[in-house]
Amino acid sequence: MFTTRTHTVARAAAVTAVLATSLVAVAGFASAAPQDASFLSSLDQQGITYDSPEIAINAALHTCSDLDAGATVDQITAEILDQSDLSPQNAEFFIVSAVTHYCPEYL
Template sequence: MPAAANADPGDTAFLSSLDQIGIQYPNPTDAVASAREVCDYLAQGHTTNQAARGVKNANPELSLTKASQFVAIARATYCNQVPAAS
């Protein structure tokens, strides 16, 4: 699904990255909100692996690999202040 024309450039880049690796999302706004929640979760001290498992649990249709990719893209797009943790 293409992003809305008035979307934030970061949102557009995030959604484009999901599209490129084949992660489907029914609602772009929800996908962006979920990515921002990943940042909040990581900021609370959780690891990227824990975040990926959380994304997988919330989206059973995703493989753990795709959930990990979602977390990585979310971190790269929205979580610049969150240190990497595995």
């Protein structure tokens, strides 16, 4: 009887751990800014692939930081081309989408 109770408690703990992990993952996704989903969707529609949503979003935010620091679009384009396999057209699209979604004051 003790063994049955131990297994039941262990199963309940395992199910609780899985549910808690799932809820944390869902909460993290749900708390993403609306512009994140729109930005990622624009990349998807253009056929631009990325390693993870977080990396793509961080690159977009970095684009805005570069503009804040006084970088030109040509400099940012060159940086993107050096650090990715994007075509020049897709690099420009990425910049425009990043600015549109995260720093529209540069439009």
